[in-house]
Amino acid sequence: MPVKVNNQLPAVKILEADNIFVMDEARADQQDIRAMNILVVNLMPRKMVAETQILALLSNTPLQVNVDFLYMASHKSKNITQNHLDTFYKSFAEIEGKYFDGMIVTGAPVENLAFEAVDYWGELSDILDWSRSHVYSTLHICWGAQAGLYARYGTPKHALDKKLWGVYHQTVENPKHVLFRGFDDDFVSPHSRNTETYASELPHDFEILSYGEKAGLSIAVKKNLREIYSFGHLEYDRMTLDFEYQRDKSVFGAQIVPDHYYPNDDSTQKPKMNWASAASLFFSNWLNYAVYQDTPYDLRDLAKYEYFNL
Known part of the structure; x- marks a missing residue:
């Protein structure tokens, strides 16, 4: 949350020079407070695991956040019951008349397919197009970023x-x-993908915020913060990569373990969890600075914003 102070306090100018957000009294008096409405487009096969991971990160903030989960009606899920989807999820048809402060598009294990070959590609494309006028800021993860x-x-x-x-x-x-406020100079993050996006092919109005010698392009954003693209999996919990290893070792070979994950590359040992603080901070910064500080109080005003019609 921002610090509210008298705007004449000398420290304000010093903090602003370091890009540290301080809300002056005038802005604070004009700001209305309400819950944030976040839509999660959950494309992961283990939907309940992804739900838990994302909710844990969204909850680590003093903001009240209302969360809706969206499933692809054009896709038959194999790892979750239809009853779970009917009870806890909404279809695009049910929410397309609503507006949201933020939207998260998860990864999906379909990256080896051409985009158009994914059975729900048409539906997802419609959702992304709809988000231009109905969502203030969208966070894309891994395949969801691509x-x-x-x-x-x-x-x-x-x-x-x-x-x-x-x-x-x-x-x-x-x-x-603002998305890296409070970060150290470097951090670590899980990645799990067979494809990559070249930094040189990003649109001109994008900024690269994080890069890795091995991981390549990690986090890039549209400069107005309406679109954030994270090619890793900061949301993963300690055992997610272990699940993937146990699932796939019969294909890749038991000796092919995830890099820098198990102590001494020994899959019998408990994996190290050394990205939790970065994940918590990144999601909190997204909610605070990319969503909460700028989204209109009345979400119906989103369609009136000039850049939503670009």
């Missing part, structure tokens, strides 16, 4: 020589950016 860039800008994905799989070091390219 899908968002392709649907909106035609940015392609490129096959890797081998799967990027493990926990990788990444740098903070702009320490003063």
